[in-house]
Each structure stands twice: as structure tokens, then as C-alpha cells.
Amino acid sequence: MEDTYTILQIIARSWGAMFMLLVFLGVILFTLRPGSRAVHRDIADIPFRHDDRPARDTDTQARTQPLKEARQ
Template sequence: MEDTYTIMRIFAGSWGLMFLLIAFLAVIVFTLRPGSRKVHRDTANIPFRHDDKPAADDTAAPAQLKEARQ
């Protein structure tokens, strides 16, 4: 009977590699699927959603700073 390490190594070398390859290809296909451009652009613009004006000076007192949305 083979030890556990050898069995796991054989499994990872065959089926594990196959699973990781299929998972990688699935992520690529999901990312590049037709119609996903709008979703990706919306997600990429999340940090700029409420950015109405430039950031305030660092010299201003904390009580004087307001959010860009207000």
C-alpha cells in the first residue's frame, strides 16, 4: 500500500492540474464574455462615483473639510 503523500501527489499531478486549468479557462471566458463591458466599466469607476471636485488642501483644519458629495 502506498503512503498518503504519494497518493496525494499523483492525484494533484493529474486531476488537480486538470481542475486548475479548467478553473483558469472558466475565469477567462467569464471575464471576456459578450456583454460584460458595461459591468466592467461600472466596476472600474466605483472609486470615482462621488468625485465631484478635487481633493482639499492638506493644510485645512479637519473641521473645515467636507465630503465631495456635499
């Protein structure tokens, strides 16, 4: 009779590898599924959403001021 570690090692090598392969293929298929192109385009355009107008002066000043420490 084999010890528990060897049995778990055999299961992890065979079924664990198969499980990880199926999860990997599932993620790839979920990403490339039909109908997801619009979602991916929308996400890719996030950095360029507000490119048509410059930032306001108040936004720039707020970013340059040092942050206050939460604990005192």
C-alpha cells in the same frame, strides 16, 4: 502497494493541475463573457463619479480630525 502519500501526490499532480487549469479558464471566460462590458466600464468609472462637484468643507474637516480610540 504504494503508500497513501505517493497516491495522493500522483492524483494532485494530474487531476489537481487539470482542476486548477479549468478554474483558471473559467474565471477568464467569465470575465470576458459577452454583456460584461457595461459592468466593467461602470466599475472603472468609480473614481470619477463625483468629479463634477468639489467636496464640501464639512467632509474635509471630518477627515482632518484625529480618530477617537475605541477602547479607553
